[in-house]
Amino acid sequence: MAAMSLQQLKAAVTNVPPATRALTAAIIVTSTLGLLINYSKDPETESRHVPLIGLVPGYAFTFPWTFVTACLYENNIAAFLVSVIATLLGGKYLERIWGSRELVKFCLVTAVIPNFLTWLTFIVPFYLTGSDEFLYGYQINGMTGILASFLVAFRYLIPEHLVQVFGGTVSIRVKNLLGMLTASTIVALIIFQTLVVYNLVNLGWVVAWAYIRFFKWQDGVQGDRSETFALYTFFPDFLHSPIKAISSIVWGIFVALKLCKPDPPSWSYDLEGQPSTSRSTPGPLPGSARAEAERRRALALKALDMRLSTKHVPSPTGSPAPAAYPLSGSSQASTEAKNAVLFDAGENIEPSGGDEDTVAIGISANDDDKDPST
Template structure:
């Protein structure tokens, strides 16, 4: 009878980057909440050194590390629970699929760039509206909202047609979740809660841009694009194009705009152009390649993702098994069995000689 894995077993089987991220998140968030709560009740306000962890646009130049540390700080217990429920298991899944290095790059790129864009936006707002107390010193940025949206984009890349059930009664396909989250961000920003909800929008754009153009596909085994032993950059398939985040009604005009932006970005060497490996590996499909190809391409990439994950896990299991094999002799021959006397005496057949004509035994 199979036993359910305990939390300790789950923790031990978690890849290193996800494990370190979860521990850092718990320590930083719970420490921040405890110090802030106790100081508010004793002194009436939070201690100023807590601001060394959150990203304030006006103080960022004096505390540059906050553009990274703010990611692992959730000032509210609900934000912390949401991160533990969704972000950590998602990172655990993708670290097994992508590997350690790509997971670290994905976390840093999606969070740091999103935070940097938010800084620029706040400085522009302060310049236009002339309220630095609000835009520079009253809007701290924190949490993993940008990373959460980027992870939703990554799930859309590999399992777009997979259906999930939210709150027990809301059913939605994975490819609809990022834009639903972006819609929530738009509403929160309109009602005045720009911090930290605007990070969702930047996380969506940065996550899609990185996965579309820059993420290096592993050359080990079957890749997400279906190639074997070929390195490609990004996912140029039609199902992952920018226009497919929006309703079909705007695909025509929006496609022309995105094509214009892409051509100029390639000309300025901001993004790599299409390569022969992309075409051969199936990671690039031109727009209008035929009806029904969207669903087929989505299922193909889902199968390739599962195949790549299975192969990576099989390689890890094989390496662990090879490490536990007994050492072989240098000459390549198996070790000779050791003859040990046991307590019981076994009968051995006696050698008999057949008499021959000369009375001598057969040699």
């Protein structure tokens, strides 16, 4: 049993992609270096902070590289173990889907920006109160911001996937993990005054959402404006209206600053879902979500036509019955739904940001209403 476990551990480590392996190694090296520096200090007369690696607000301009290295530095063993394991598992999954370059970019964005914003939450109170405690009494460090961003990426890719813990006795949907983490940071802030962790987690997931929503390129399309990934879906129902208003303001600011391109004009469709050819109602923009949905719908209908044209029903007299006419509308959708084949999400199926943990092989009449990025 021990030999088998060792082999499994060795296989897991050797199968880690390069960017994830480098990120994990950086966490180990940086945290070990910080431990050695702290070990050489006198705990009674010297601070336990490591301004060469961790981001101490008062030393940020002296050591500006700490805006990056701070996320790699864990100063307690429990956080260190969680960060290493979560980085190995989460980074490995994301790197195989997005690629090494995109994973590194994602980690940099969700590390530097939350660190900078958290630094501001200490600088502003210092200028308001003049207390040096905000400059030298806190140290910003840890992978919590990046780990929260990983949960946003999983919610985008596999929201309905089940994570089993405690030997399978408890199952949690991926889309609920971020809410549980956020709630735990609120409790920890009230009880233990963990202001740094609270800021890193909540700023980290918001930055990750904004990056995937507006800036990340995938299949030649920037961002994902699908309704299932809207910001208000991360909050309880009673907060949807104010969150929608806030997100609209943020979107307008991004467009005004030319950080994002404005939405393309809306397009009109006839009752059959086909693009109009009139000048007043032009067809869909090439490469848009609607155009991709139409392309998939056309391929599906062509495949269905081929199947129905080759299928003959024997008549009682022995002569072949006429070929079945193609179904249309909801009749076609219901017929194909009965014959759909479902595969479990645990198989090697590439996720696409949808809301189901199974993949249906069939034809849907409403396929053109779905966003291809989900």
